[in-house]
Amino acid sequence: MTDAAQTANDVPPADAIAPDHDLFSKFDPLIAEREALLATGVRDPFAIVMDKVESPTQAIIQGRRTILLGTYNYMGMTFDPDVIAAGKRALDEFGAGTTGSRVLNGTYQGHRECEDALKEFYGTEHAMVFSTGYQANLGMISTLAGKGEYIILDADSHASIYDGCWLGNAEIVRFRHNSVEDLDKRLGRLPVGPGKLVVLEGVYSMLGDIAPLKEMVAVAKKHGCMVLVDEAHGMGFFGEHGRGVFEEAGVAADVDFVVGTFSKSVGTVGGFCVSNHPKFEVLRLVCRPYVFTASLPPSVVATAAASIRKLMDAGDKREHLWKNSRRLHQGLRDLGFTLGTPTAQSAIIAVMLPDQNVTVRMWQALLELGLYVNMARPPATPAGTYLLRCSLCAEHSDEQVGEILDIFAKAGHAVGCIPASA
Numbered sequence: 001m002t003d004a005a006q007t008a009n010d011v012p013p014a015d016a017i018a019p020d021h022d023l024f025s026k027f028d029p030l031i032a033e034r035e036a037l038l039a040t041g042v043r044d045p046f047a048i049v050m051d052k053v054e055s056p057t058q059a060i061i062q063g064r065r066t067i068l069l070g071t072y073n074y075m076g077m078t079f080d081p082d083v084i085a086a087g088k089r090a091l092d093e094f095g096a097g098t099t100g101s102r103v104l105n106g107t108y109q110g111h112r113e114c115e116d117a118l119k120e121f122y123g124t125e126h127a128m129v130f131s132t133g134y135q136a137n138l139g140m141i142s143t144l145a146g147k148g149e150y151i152i153l154d155a156d157s158h159a160s161i162y163d164g165c166w167l168g169n170a171e172i173v174r175f176r177h178n179s180v181e182d183l184d185k186r187l188g189r190l191p192v193g194p195g196k197l198v199v200l201e202g203v204y205s206m207l208g209d210i211a212p213l214k215e216m217v218a219v220a221k222k223h224g225c226m227v228l229v230d231e232a233h234g235m236g237f238f239g240e241h242g243r244g245v246f247e248e249a250g251v252a253a254d255v256d257f258v259v260g261t262f263s264k265s266v267g268t269v270g271g272f273c274v275s276n277h278p279k280f281e282v283l284r285l286v287c288r289p290y291v292f293t294a295s296l297p298p299s300v301v302a303t304a305a306a307s308i309r310k311l312m313d314a315g316d317k318r319e320h321l322w323k324n325s326r327r328l329h330q331g332l333r334d335l336g337f338t339l340g341t342p343t344a345q346s347a348i349i350a351v352m353l354p355d356q357n358v359t360v361r362m363w364q365a366l367l368e369l370g371l372y373v374n375m376a377r378p379p380a381t382p383a384g385t386y387l388l389r390c391s392l393c394a395e396h397s398d399e400q401v402g403e404i405l406d407i408f409a410k411a412g413h414a415v416g417c418i419p420a421s422a
C-alpha cells in the first residue's frame with residue numbers, strides 16, 4: 001500500500017463523524033430546502049451550463065437555442081472582433097499567465113497599458129487593476145479605512161463591499177438603502193476627528209435602481225468624508241463618457257475613488273480603482289488583495305484595454321441599450337408584472353415575484369421557452385425578496401426584445417402570475 005493510500009484509509013468515513021462535530025451541520029437547513037425544491041421536478045437555477053455561446057445575446061443550453069437576458073454583458077463586448085484579436089495576440093506573445101503578484105513578476109506591459117486605458121477613460125491621474133471587481137472592493141475598502149476610522153455603507157451594498165468591511169478593522173455604520181436623510185443622520189452622530197469613508201454604488205444590481213449620488217455625495221462632503229463609488233453596473237452607458245452614474249450626476253470632482261469591474265460592460269474579467277488622490281500609488285504596497293494574489297493573464301488585460309478604448313466611443317451602442325431597456329420595462333409592465341423600479345433606471349429590470357416557488361417555476365418556464373434570466377433570492381436580495389433579474393445588452397436586436405416579451409407573456413400565463421387578459 002502506498003503512503004497516499006494509507007493516508008486515505010486513515011480518514012474516517014463521513015458518516016462516522018458525530019453530527020455535532022461535523023462542520024457541515026450548519027448547512028443542513030439549506031441542503032434540505034434545496035432538496036425539497038428539486039424534488040418538485042424543477043431544474044436547479046444555480047447549475048446552468050452554457051454548452052455553446054454563439055454571441056453576447058445567444059447560447060445553446062441543453063440543446064436549445066436560448067436568448068441571454070441575464071449576463072450583465074451590457075455593451076456586448078465579449079465577441080467584439082478587435083477585443084478578441086487583442087487577446088489572441090497577447091496570448092501568443094506573452095503566454096497563458098503571469099504566475100505572479102503585481103508587485104513581483106506579475107506586472108507586464110499589458111497591465112500598464114490597461115491602467116493607461118482606464119486613466120484615459122476616467123480622466124484620472126491613477127488607476128490600479130485588480131484580479132476581480134470583488135478583490136478591488138475587498139482591497140480598497142479594507143485598506144483605506146483602518147482601526148478607529150469609519151466606513152459608512154448602504155444597507156443593500158454588494159457582498160464584496162460588506163466583505164471589504166469585514167476584512168478591515170474600521171467601525172461599520174449602515175444606512176437605509178438610498179436614504180439621503182438616514183445617511184445624513186448617521187454621519188451627524190459620528191465623532192468629528194476620525195477618517196470616514198462613505199461607500200456607494202451607482203446602480204444597485206438587485207432592483208436596478210440608481211443612487212441619488214448628487215445628494216449623497218453632498219451630504220458625505222458636508223460631514224468631511226471621503227467617497228468611494230462602485231460603478232460595476234454603471235460603467236459603459238451612464239454619463240457623457242460612459243464613466244458611470246457619478247458622471248451623469250455631475251459629482252466627479254467630489255468622488256475620491258471609483259471602483260469597477262471588467263466582468264460587465266468591459267466583457268472580460270478583472271477589477272479596478274481609479275482616483276486623483278496624490279498618494280494613491282502607495283496602495284500598491286499595502287493593499288493585501290492586490291499584493292497577495294496573482295495578476296490577470298496577459299490576454300485578459302489586453303482584451304480589457306481594447307474594450308475600454310472602444311467604450312470611449314460607443315454612443316450608438318449606449319443609445320440602443322437604453323432604448324431596449326425602456327421598451328422591455330414598459331412591455332413587462334403592460335403585461336402586468338411587478339417591477340423593481342417604476343421606470344427603467346438602468347439596464348437591469350427586476351421582475352418581483354411573491355415567493356421562491358413561483359419564482360423558480362417562472363424561471364424554468366422562461367428557460368423552456370428559450371429565455372435565460374437570473375434568479376435571485378436572499379441572501380443576495382433583501383430579506384423576503386424573490387426576483388428574476390433581466391439585464392439587457394446593446395446587442396439585443398429589436399426582434400429579440402419582441403421575442404423576450406412574447407416569452408414572458410406565455411410563461412407568465414402558464415405559471416399564473418399575470419392577469420389572463422394581458
Ligand SMILES: Cc1ncc(COP(=O)(O)O)c(C=O)c1O
Nearest residue numbers: 132133134158205232261263270
Ligand atoms: C456592485 C458590484 N460590485 C462588485 C462586483 C464584483 O465584480 P467581479 O465580478 O469583477 O468580481 C459585482 C459583481 O457582481 C457587483 O455587482
